[in-house]
Amino acid sequence: MPVHRRLEISEVGTVTVVRFVDRKILDAANIQELGDELFGLVETDNRKNLLLNFSNVEFMSSAALNKLIVLNKKVQGAGGKLRLSNLRPEIYDVFVITRLNTVFDIKSDEADALAAFGG
Secondary structure (H helix, E strand, O other): OOOOOOEEEEEEOOEEEEEEOOOEEOOHHHHHHHHHHHHHHHHOOOOOEEEEEOOOOOEEOHHHHHHHHHHHHHHHHOOOEEEEEOOOHHHHHHHHHOOHHHOOEEEOOHHHHHHHOOO
């Protein structure tokens, strides 16, 4: 089991729930490490259904958004689903402005997101 410094991982049925440790996802080195940990969930741990819970996150840079786009492609390539939940209004606004709200399945809270997996 790999060590996760940027993520808190839990399992709910067939869904891997991911919470972010950092409140601000800005620093390039941290974003790289975060991306590696997220990608490892799919590529190394063979997890297909991921729920990213953003309740701790107050701010994230565009570089972090790029990691999420790549992660989404990896999850889809593995035949899985990626859902996001608990985005603060100011972060959700960034998804709307960049039209990423049409790319990602975003739910208001973790319970709704888990229900959307149908598992």
